[in-house]
Amino acid sequence: MAVAVLDVGKTNVKLALVDADGHVTAALSHPNAVLPGPPWRHHDLAGTARWLVGALGALGRDHPIEALVPVGHGSGGVLVVADPEGGDGTGAALPMIDYEEPCPPALDAAYRARAGSFADRGSAVMMASTHAARQLFRMQAEAPRAVAGARWFLNVAQYWGWWLTGQAASEVTAMGAQSHLWNVPARRWAPIVAAEGWERLMPPFRRADAPLGTLRPALAGATGLPGLTVLTGAHDSSANFHLWRAAGLGDVTLISTGTWIVALSAGADPGRLDEARGMTINADIEGRPVGGALAMGGREFSAIAGPDWRGAAADAEAIRRLVARGTMARPSFGANDGQFPGSAGRGEILGPPPEGQAERTALAVLHAALLTLACGEALGGGARWILDGTFLKERLFAPLVAALRPGLPTEVSAEPEGVAAGAALLARPAARPPALSPARPLEVPGLADYARRWRALAEGAEA
Numbered sequence: 001m002a003v004a005v006l007d008v009g010k011t012n013v014k015l016a017l018v019d020a021d022g023h024v025t026a027a028l029s030h031p032n033a034v035l036p037g038p039p040w041r042h043h044d045l046a047g048t049a050r051w052l053v054g055a056l057g058a059l060g061r062d063h064p065i066e067a068l069v070p071v072g073h074g075s076g077g078v079l080v081v082a083d084p085e086g087g088d089g090t091g092a093a094l095p096m097i098d099y100e101e102p103c104p105p106a107l108d109a110a111y112r113a114r115a116g117s118f119a120d121r122g123s124a125v126m127m128a129s130t131h132a133a134r135q136l137f138r139m140q141a142e143a144p145r146a147v148a149g150a151r152w153f154l155n156v157a158q159y160w161g162w163w164l165t166g167q168a169a170s171e172v173t174a175m176g177a178q179s180h181l182w183n184v185p186a187r188r189w190a191p192i193v194a195a196e197g198w199e200r201l202m203p204p205f206r207r208a209d210a211p212l213g214t215l216r217p218a219l220a221g222a223t224g225l226p227g228l229t230v231l232t233g234a235h236d237s238s239a240n241f242h243l244w245r246a247a248g249l250g251d252v253t254l255i256s257t258g259t260w261i262v263a264l265s266a267g268a269d270p271g272r273l274d275e276a277r278g279m280t281i282n283a284d285i286e287g288r289p290v291g292g293a294l295a296m297g298g299r300e301f302s303a304i305a306g307p308d309w310r311g312a313a314a315d316a317e318a319i320r321r322l323v324a325r326g327t328m329a330r331p332s333f334g335a336n337d338g339q340f341p342g343s344a345g346r347g348e349i350l351g352p353p354p355e356g357q358a359e360r361t362a363l364a365v366l367h368a369a370l371l372t373l374a375c376g377e378a379l380g381g382g383a384r385w386i387l388d389g390t391f392l393k394e395r396l397f398a399p400l401v402a403a404l405r406p407g408l409p410t411e412v413s414a415e416p417e418g419v420a421a422g423a424a425l426l427a428r429p430a431a432r433p434p435a436l437s438p439a440r441p442l443e444v445p446g447l448a449d450y451a452r453r454w455r456a457l458a459e460g461a462e463a
Contacts, residue, residue, distance in 0.1 A: 120192070322363055
């Protein structure tokens with residue numbers, strides 16, 4: 001029997017099946033499309049819902065599925081009515097705001113004045129419309145009747161759990177993932193919830209590993225999966241972190257890669273957490289604080305590699321040439337500062353320009369490894385690092401990270417889809433974690449000096 005994992009990322013939505021050994025055996029993917037306003041740029045929930053029904057039916061015909069676990073990114077939420085079939089069939093009271101949608105300046109200023117302390121928020125006030133609380137704040141300002149008539153405001157994973165089952169829940173890892181709604185250290189709602197009268201929109205908490213319900217009758221019939229149990233689910237990177245905590249590796253720093261580079265460590269000193277450097281207060285599935293550090297690595301990679309990079313793997317000799325010539329990319333190319341305050345929009349390629357697509361791809365991988373190093377070192381947590389996620393598809397990424405931290409353990413999971421494996425573990429606690437293997441450092445002459453200069457440039461200490 002397999003566990004199905006619905007993984008809702010910013011860029012793509014995946015439905016994966018995970019076997020008893022924690023390996024993904026089948027998967028389907030769908031773009032997490034964004035539609036234009038009015039009233040704002042928003043995710044195509046209806047399109048994703050149609051795809052999900054078909055994907056569940058397709059996988060369920062060929063594989064016995066014992067449970068479904070939803071997980072999702074931490075930068076969004078959905079305001080819903082009482083009926084999951086309401087409106088356009090998604091139950092949404094208002095369209096789900098794309099977190100890269102610019103927030104109107106006056107609303108943004110008003111939100112910042114009400115958002116509370118770093119402990120209340122768990123992160124800095126980040127770019128655009130990031131944070132569920134800021135999205136709800138805008139909805140209330142621009143569509144007060146819809147908010148007044150709504151039933152719940154749900155994090156991404158719990159929205160899909162509700163749409164599948166009709167049962168609503170809040171969950172600590174999702175609320176603790178920069179929603180700005182939950183104070184993780186104090187284990188209470190952030191003050192903005194009471195100040196704005198949002199308590200009525202927040203359903204009771206359930207554990208990530210608790211059954212939420214079974215598929216609604218209409219979905220059971222459409223998918224051919226009557227009686228399928230859906231769990232409450234979790235924040236995606238927190239589910240991944242749970243995979244290794246459950247295996248007894250309490251001293252690790254986990255670094256997941258994709259649209260975001262997300263470093264998590266329970267051993268991070270809370271006194272080191274600096275909101276100006278993309279650092280966060282997350283929660284594990286028990287609600288305990290976990291230190292985090294963020295950088296929008298996927299966006300950086302795409303900006304450097306260019307539109308034609310797919311299929312063009314990085315080459316070790318190209319990396320060595322770039323390092324020898326001093327060609328480097330200074331962050332940040334996107335609207336997020338990440339680890340380097342004031343760097344947003346400052347990204348540029350310095351030194352002799354890369355020659356052709358092979359060198360552009362190599363530069364993107366090198367830059368991603370340096371950003372990963374910055375995120376992991378910022379936490380100062382467990383010296384044993386585990387890498388997983390999208391960047392591992394680039395075969396030189398992990399060896400470069402290992403080379404950048406000589407003498408320290410850098411490991412790679414045998415199952416690169418750690419989010420799916422960790423989510424499946426919520427449904428099947430006795431499952432074994434994937435095996436780990438050490439990343440063999442890539443030999444690159446001059447890499448240490450190159451990394452020091454890159455860091456100085458990123459910090460703005462060198463023009």
